[in-house]
Structures are given as C-alpha cells and as structure tokens.
Amino acid sequence: MEQVKALVFDVFGTVVDWREGIARDAAPFLARHGATGIDPRAFADAWRRRYQPAMEECRSGRRPITRLDVLHRENLELVLRDHGLDTTRIGEAELAEMNHAWHRLDPWPEAVAGLTRLRRKYVLAPLSNGNIALLLNMARRAAIPWDAILGAEVAQAYKPEPAAYLRTAEVLGIRPDELCLVAAHNGDLKAARGCGLKTAFVTRPTEHGPGQTTDIEPSEAWDVVARDFQDLAGKLGC
Amino acid sequence: MEQVKALVFDVFGTVVDWREGIARDAAPFLARHGATGIDPRAFADAWRRRYQPAMEECRSGRRPITRLDVLHRENLELVLRDHGLDTTRIGEAELAEMNHAWHRLDPWPEAVAGLTRLRRKYVLAPLSNGNIALLLNMARRAAIPWDAILGAEVAQAYKPEPAAYLRTAEVLGIRPDELCLVAAHNGDLKAARGCGLKTAFVTRPTEHGPGQTTDIEPSEAWDVVARDFQDLAGKLGC
Numbered sequence: 001m002e003q004v005k006a007l008v009f010d011v012f013g014t015v016v017d018w019r020e021g022i023a024r025d026a027a028p029f030l031a032r033h034g035a036t037g038i039d040p041r042a043f044a045d046a047w048r049r050r051y052q053p054a055m056e057e058c059r060s061g062r063r064p065i066t067r068l069d070v071l072h073r074e075n076l077e078l079v080l081r082d083h084g085l086d087t088t089r090i091g092e093a094e095l096a097e098m099n100h101a102w103h104r105l106d107p108w109p110e111a112v113a114g115l116t117r118l119r120r121k122y123v124l125a126p127l128s129n130g131n132i133a134l135l136l137n138m139a140r141r142a143a144i145p146w147d148a149i150l151g152a153e154v155a156q157a158y159k160p161e162p163a164a165y166l167r168t169a170e171v172l173g174i175r176p177d178e179l180c181l182v183a184a185h186n187g188d189l190k191a192a193r194g195c196g197l198k199t200a201f202v203t204r205p206t207e208h209g210p211g212q213t214t215d216i217e218p219s220e221a222w223d224v225v226a227r228d229f230q231d232l233a234g235k236l237g238c
Numbered sequence: 239m240e241q242v243k244a245l246v247f248d249v250f251g252t253v254v255d256w257r258e259g260i261a262r263d264a265a266p267f268l269a270r271h272g273a274t275g276i277d278p279r280a281f282a283d284a285w286r287r288r289y290q291p292a293m294e295e296c297r298s299g300r301r302p303i304t305r306l307d308v309l310h311r312e313n314l315e316l317v318l319r320d321h322g323l324d325t326t327r328i329g330e331a332e333l334a335e336m337n338h339a340w341h342r343l344d345p346w347p348e349a350v351a352g353l354t355r356l357r358r359k360y361v362l363a364p365l366s367n368g369n370i371a372l373l374l375n376m377a378r379r380a381a382i383p384w385d386a387i388l389g390a391e392v393a394q395a396y397k398p399e400p401a402a403y404l405r406t407a408e409v410l411g412i413r414p415d416e417l418c419l420v421a422a423h424n425g426d427l428k429a430a431r432g433c434g435l436k437t438a439f440v441t442r443p444t445e446h447g448p449g450q451t452t453d454i455e456p457s458e459a460w461d462v463v464a465r466d467f468q469d470l471a472g473k474l475g476c
Contacts, residue, residue: 069411123374133411136361136386148374149386153409171391173307173371 001223001236004198005174007118008127008150010159010183011135012105013207015115015126015144019044021105029098033090038083041209046082050075055129055158065156067131073099102130103137107144108204114229115145117238125150127168127181129158160191169197182232186219193220200224202232239461239474242436243412245356246365246388248397248421249373250343251445253353253364253382257282259343267336271328276321279447284320288313293367293396303394305369311337340368341375345382346442352467353383355476363388365406365419367396398429407435420470424457431458438462440470 012018022044030038054071057063076099077087087095115124126135128151135149150168157163169179176196183189184204193199199222205212218225226232250256260282268276292309295301314337315325325333353362364373366389373387388406395401407417414434421427422442431437437460443450456463464470 123378131411132386132388132392132409136410140361140385147378147387148370148384150370154370154392171370172374173369 001180001198003178004122004180005178006123006125006172007180007182007200008125008168010181010185010188011126011128011130011138011151013204014182014184014202015111016105016107016138016142017207018048018102018105019207019209022047022101025098025101025104029094032094033085035083035085043079043083045208047072047075047079050078059158059161065152065158067153068129069099069102069131069134072102100137103134104141105138107142108228110228110230112143112145114231114233117233118229118236119145119147121236121238123147123172125168125172127151127159127164129164159188162191162195165192165195165197180223182229185215189222190220193222198223200226200232202226202228239418239436241416242360242418243416244361244363244410245418245420245438246363246406248419248423248426249364249366249368249376249389251442252420252422252440253349254343254345254376254380255445256286256340256343257445257447260285260339263336263339263342267332270332271323273321273323281317281321283446285310285313285317288316297396297399303390303396305391306340306367307337307369307372310340338375341372342379343376345380346466348466348468350381350383352469352471355471356467356474357383357385359474359476361385361410363406363410365389365397365402367402397426400429400433403430403433403435418461420467423453427460428458431460436461438464438470440464440466 009015019041023040026043027040030040030043054075058065076095080087118124125146125148128135130151131153132149135151139146152158152164154171155164155167166176169176172179177198180198180200181189181192182200182202184202184207189199189201201218201222205216224232224235226235247253257279261278264281265278268278268281292313296303314333318325356362363384363386366373368389369391370387373389377384390396390402392409393402393405404414407414410417415436418436418438419427419430420438420440422440422445427437427439439456439460443454462470462473464473
C-alpha cells in the first residue's frame with residue numbers, strides 16, 4: 001500500500017446505510033398513499049433489487065449510459081406498481097422528492113470521522129455508480145469530505161466494467177496501482193483488482209439487515225481488511 | 239439571482255493568480271537550465287499565450303478533446319524551444335514537475351475566505367478548462383472548498399463551447415438559470431449568458447500584470463458585479 005496516493009470508495013452500503021435511509025423516507029410516503037401494509041425496509045430492498053438489472057441494460061449496450069437518478073426514478077415507479085400503487089395518482093413533485101431519498105442517505109456512524117482522518121494522507125473520492133448530483137447532495141448534507149466527486153458519471157461506465165476503475169485512475173493522473181478501492185463488497189474489489197487497483201475490504205454486516213449472509217467475510221486476501229473506516233485509518237497509519 | 243442554487247467558477251485568473259504562480263516556479267527552473275536572461279513573468283505570459291490556440295484545436299474538431307495537463311506539457315516544450323532551450327537535455331521528471339506548476343497556483347488573497355462564506359448558501363464547483371487532477375491538486379494544496387470538481391473534463395467540452403456550461407448544469411441536476419458563472423472575463427460570462435446561466439463578474443485587474451488593459455470593467459450589465467469574492471459574498475447575502 002506504500003505507493004497508494006488516492007482512496008476511492010464504493011458508496012451505497014460502504015459509506016452510507018441505504019436500507020435504513022430509504023426506509024426512513026419511504027415510511028411517511030407510503031403512509032400518505034394508503035400503503036400502510038408495506039414494510040418500509042422491504043420496500044427499500046425491492047427498490048434496490050432493481051438497481052443492478054437497470055444498470056445491466058447500460059453495461060450490455062442495449063441502452064446508452066443513463067444517470068442513476070433516472071434509473072432510480074424508473075425503478076421507483078415500477079416498484080410502486082408492484083406494490084399495487086397507482087403512480088399516476090401521485091404528483092410529479094412527490095415522486096421526485098421520494099426519488100431524492102438516495103441523495104439524503106446517512107453515513108454509517110463512524111464513516112465521516114474515519115474519512116476525515118484518511119484525508120490527511122490520501123486524496124479521497126467516491127467511485128460509485130451514483131451520479132454527480134446525487135453524491136454531491138449527499139456529501140453536503142452529511143459533511144462527507146470528498147476531494148472530488150468521481151464515479152460512473154465521470155468515467156461514463158458503470159462498475160464493475162473495467163473502464164469505471166481505469167478511467168478513475170486516469171483522471172486522477174495516477175497509475176492503477178496507486179489507487180485503492182475501499183468497498184464492503186467482494187465483487188467490486190475483485191473487479192478493481194482485475195484492473196490493477198489496490199483493494200481494501202470494510203465489513204458492513206447489516207447493510208442488508210440483521211439476517212445478512214453476503215459479504216460478511218473477505219473472499220480473497222485483499223490488501224487491507226478493516227472493521228470500519230476508523231479501523232481502516234488506523235491500519236493505514238492515518 | 240433568487241433562483242440560483244450553485245455557483246461555478248472560472249479558475250485561472252478568477253480564483254488563482256496563474257501569472258505569479260507560474261513565474262515563481264519558472265524562476266529556479268530557468269536558472270537551473272542557464273536561461274537567466276528570461277524574465278519569469280514574460281515566460282508565464284508566453285506559456286499562457288499558447289493556451290487558447292491549443293484548446294482551439296480540440297474545439298474545432300481537428301483534434302479529440304485532450305486534457306489540459308497534456309496541452310500544457312506540449313506548450314511548455316514549445317515555449318522552452320522558443321526561448322532557445324534544448325528540451326531533450328532536460329529530464330522527463332523535471333519537465334513533468336515544471337508542468338505541475340499549474341497544480342500549485344495560489345488563490346488571490348481573499349478567495350478562500352470568500353468561497354467559504356459563499357458555500358454556506360450555494361453549491362460551489364470550478365467550471366474551468368483545467369482537468370480534474372489539476373483542479374483537485376490545486377484545491378487540496380490551497381484548501382479551496384469545492385463541493386465537486388467540474389469543468390471541461392466532466393463536460394467533455396472546452397469553454398466557451400455551450401456544452402461546457404449546459405452539461406455542467408445538467409450534471410448538477412439544475413436548470414441553466416439556477417446556475418451562476420463567476421468569472422473575471424467578460425467573454426466567458428457572455429458565453430454563459432448565451433446558454434441561460436446567471437453571471438457574476440469579479441475584477442482581477444492584475445491578472446496580466448500591472449499594465450493590464452483587458453477585463454478591467456464589465457462589458458455588459460452582468461447579474462452581479464463585485465470587486466472580489468468577499469464583496470461577492472456580501473452582495474449575495476452570505
């Protein structure tokens with residue numbers, strides 16, 4: 001890790017707790033529309049399940065690259081219909097506001113303090129499939145200390161496409177092995193390692209709720225394995 | 239200006255003093271290579287004079303869009319040869335280091351304090367023809383409080399092409415009239431206004447040295463005219 005100059009971060013699940021954040025905003029929204037029988041966390045899970053398939057349309061080339069705010073909005077309408085709601089009876093402003101719940105996710109409790117320590121030594125940026133406005137609004141609201149907002153919209157490629165990792169190193173003006181991806185997801189780290197990046201695994205054992213079974217343990221010998229961002233800062237000498 | 243949500247800034251000349259910064263780093267470089275007869279400020283001016291023509295190659299379509307670090311480096315070698323230096327006798331590391339002088343420019347004295355006030359109310363980002371790594375390194379060194387690094391590399395278009403302004407509003411998720419360009423250059427503001435952006439002129443009467451004759455006064459009734467960033471913050475109620 002001695003040559004690493006910049007750390008880039010997966011965001012949904014790694015920096016922020018998307019499940020609790022979406023559930024928090026979905027609860028009053030669903031209640032207002034008479035859908036009190038829907039569990040807000042199950043609603044968050046259902047919305048999130050449509051995330052990868054929507055991006056896959058772009059990755060496969062069947063659809064041009066489309067920013068995540070647009071995909072999230074399409075998926076919101078689909079998941080509302082799946083739950084029996086008539087989206088034509090919900091106003092445009094309210095749908096837009098609900099969709100912006102992804103801009104209002106809270107970081108995990110130690111994340112901002114850990115990032116603040118890490119920033120003393122490293123350039124920090126998100127390498128997320130989230131779009132620039134989403135990540136910027138999230139960072140302002142939660143005081144996340146990024147040096148720049150990078151990711152799919154800058155690279156014009158969705159992870160785990162190699163271009164997402166390689167173009168991020170390129171715009172930072174560094175070699176892939178001078179860049180380290182921090183993520184709570186083994187698959188993301190595997191793709192980054194395949195591109196020559198360094199890798200740091202951070203555990204987020206409740207990203208999917210109390211019964212989570214995936215990404216509990218590192219699947220490979222990543223360059224660093226840490227409990228959380230404070231532990232990561234300690235292990236990187238920050 | 240009531241609807242404005244984000245301020246984007248021209249950087250070279252508006253946020254930072256490129257002439258003094260380049261001259262400061264060029265002086266020891268030129269001395270090391272026996273070029274003591276070259277005035278470092280004249281050298282900075284000569285390097286900068288090649289800036290617009292190099293970008294024009296990209297704007298015209300004669301050359302694909304190329305990041306500014308690359309154009310600066312090509313121009314450095316040209317200007318060194320113009321001054322009679324043999325660039326093949328200067329090591330690669332030293333040329334790269336000299337080229338990075340653009341990453342080490344100092345802000346005008348009140349700029350960071352003014353931006354810090356403006357950030358309480360507005361999203362702040364550069365809208366510069368500088369590339370991401372250049373602007374990021376500059377911001378880290380000088381503690382410039384950007385929310386994101388935007389500009390030509392994100393928009394994939396050099397100012398004053400309309401796409402540079404319009405794609406910046408688009409990635410911020412706002413309308414052009416919710417975005418205000420802050421610049422010390424009437425031409426930049428004219429192009430931004432042509433795209434529907436709001437405009438703020440800030441005077442930088444010594445950007446080109448003590449004898450400056452251009453951009454001393456606003457050429458049109460811009461939405462705001464301010465002496466400097468502190469004055470701008472006051473005029474915008476920050």
